[in-house]
Amino acid sequence: MPSFGDFTGPSRIYRDRDVLSPHFIPDTLHFREHQIRELMSILAPALQGRKARNLMIYGKTGTGKTCSVKHVARKFEEERQNARITYINCRMYNKPYRILSKAIKALTNGLDKQGYGLPFYYEKMLEWCGEGRQLILVLDEIDMAKNIDELIYTLTRANDELERGGVSLVGISNRLTFKEGLDPRSKSSLYEREMVFPPYTAPQLQKILQQRVELAFNKDAITPGAINLASAYTAQESGDARYALKLIARAAEYAEEKGLGRITDAEVKGAREIVETDLVKEAVDKLPEHHQLVLYAVARLTLSGSKYARFEEGKDGYLFSGEVYEDYSELCSKLRKSAKTARSYRSYLTDLEMLGLVTTVESGKGIRGHTKLIKLGHTPQETISMMRHKFGE
Numbered sequence: 514m515p516s517f518g519d520f521t522g523p524s525r526i527y528r529d530r531d532v533l534s535p536h537f538i539p540d541t542l543h544f545r546e547h548q549i550r551e552l553m554s555i556l557a558p559a560l561q562g563r564k565a566r567n568l569m570i571y572g573k574t575g576t577g578k579t580c581s582v583k584h585v586a587r588k589f590e591e592e593r594q595n596a597r598i599t600y601i602n603c604r605m606y607n608k609p610y611r612i613l614s615k616a617i618k619a620l621t622n623g624l625d626k627q628g629y630g631l632p633f634y635y636e637k638m639l640e641w642c643g644e645g646r647q648l649i650l651v652l653d654e655i656d657m658a659k660n661i662d663e664l665i666y667t668l669t670r671a672n673d674e675l676e677r678g679g680v681s682l683v684g685i686s687n688r689l690t691f692k693e694g695l696d697p698r699s700k701s702s703l704y705e706r707e708m709v710f711p712p713y714t715a716p717q718l719q720k721i722l723q724q725r726v727e728l729a730f731n732k733d734a735i736t737p738g739a740i741n742l743a744s745a746y747t748a749q750e751s752g753d754a755r756y757a758l759k760l761i762a763r764a765a766e767y768a769e770e771k772g773l774g775r776i777t778d779a780e781v782k783g784a785r786e787i788v789e790t791d792l793v794k795e796a797v798d799k800l801p802e803h804h805q806l807v808l809y810a811v812a813r814l815t816l817s818g819s820k821y822a823r824f825e826e827g828k829d830g831y832l833f834s835g836e837v838y839e840d841y842s843e844l845c846s847k848l849r850k851s852a853k854t855a856r857s858y859r860s861y862l863t864d865l866e867m868l869g870l871v872t873t874v875e876s877g878k879g880i881r882g883h884t885k886l887i888k889l890g891h892t893p894q895e896t897i898s899m900m901r902h903k904f905g906e
């Protein structure tokens with residue numbers, strides 16, 4: 514008979530589990546030296562009492578944007594004289610007054626009065642900066658925030674009003690179309706400087722994994738082949754370091770369940786499908802509502818089959834862009850929401866494609882002229898089950 518001792522004793526695999534948690538940031542971030550230098554050079558003026566340029570950082574998911582900025586923020590805070598960086602995730606703090614209240618709370622160590630509006634926090638910010646201090650607001654996942662135009666306008670006005678001190682913005686996003694939704698004045702203000710983080714290649718992922726594995730696992734608890742395989746899978750999918758780390762963590766779990774002392778190719782292979790599903794679910798949960806509705810419409814139509822299509826060879830499973838828009842609009846009216854314009858709809862499609870949730874191709878010249886064809890990235894059943902609780906029929 515097994516005893517609990519079999520499961521609660523020291524792990525044969527792990528030396529330190531925290532190293533594979535999403536919050537762990539290694540001291541050295543390989544392949545981001547260049548981005549880190551550039552970030553530091555952009556923010557350095559704030560340490561000398563001058564306003565830093567606003568900066569927008571863009572890059573696909575898992576390219577190290579958040580960890581690089583946090584790394585630099587940590588160093589900045591060690592130096593701080595009359596300058597502070599506050600990191601805010603806009604998924605949690607998604608309105609201008611909430612963003613500023615969170616920042617003020619960090620600056621003043623605690624004052625967290627609820628129920629005040631933007632003007633209150635604006636005054637507090639002016640007071641803080643007015644003593645000759647520089648504030649840098651990092652807004653991660655900035656595309657999740659509402660009324661970003663209003664926030665940018667407010668900060669610009671603050672800088673105009675301040676005789677000493679100032680406030681700068683660093684925005685981070687993995688959504689290419691975020692820029693298009695901004696009004697032209699906020700766009701030119703936020704995009705004073707711009708940085709793009711490229712996806713990692715297989716050899717780069719391999720080195721990133723190697724570094725983590727050495728800290729997380731006992732010696733020889735993973736074969737070099739398993740690391741290579743995880744890197745190769747990841748590079749094939751997306752170059753997303755988060756995916757690679759999850760793959761390894763899940764493979765470790767399998768090895769432990771099987772009572773093995775070593776992670777091999779077999780565990781990495783076994784982990785692949787489940788990690789894929791987890792990450793898709795995470796991506797879907799993070800989507801704004803109308804993106805989700807469009808994706809839901811694509812899944813629904815995929816199940817029922819295209820109304821029009823008799824596609825050429827090799828275009829099976831594709832839908833016409835127009836019919837998806839119709840179905841999306843129908844879904845909206847059923848849920849008593851107003852459908853967005855066809856133009857917004859097309860930008861949602863671009864975002865969904867960037868996240869690998871759909872693929873699109875241009876149709877050849879056919880009966881319906883040139884149009885976009887859309888195909889779901891995952892099975893419709895799976896996609897629907899992730900959103901049924903919200904839109905389900």
Ligand SMILES: Nc1ncnc2c1ncn2[C@@H]1O[C@H](COP(=O)(O)OP(=O)(O)OP(=O)(O)O)[C@@H](O)[C@H]1O
Pocket residue numbers: 534535536537538539541542543544545572573574575576577578579580581686687721754755758
């Ligand atoms: N160069 C690197 N070295 C070590 N670990 C890395 C590196 N780049 C990314 N990681 C790790 O990969 C994971 C994802 O990175 P991060 O959260 O910074 O991605 P991101 O670009 O912010 O993605 P998203 O757009 O989804 O927010 C984190 O666990 C991070 O620690």
Ligand SMILES: [Mg+2]
Pocket residue numbers: 578579580653
């Ligand atoms: Mg991030």
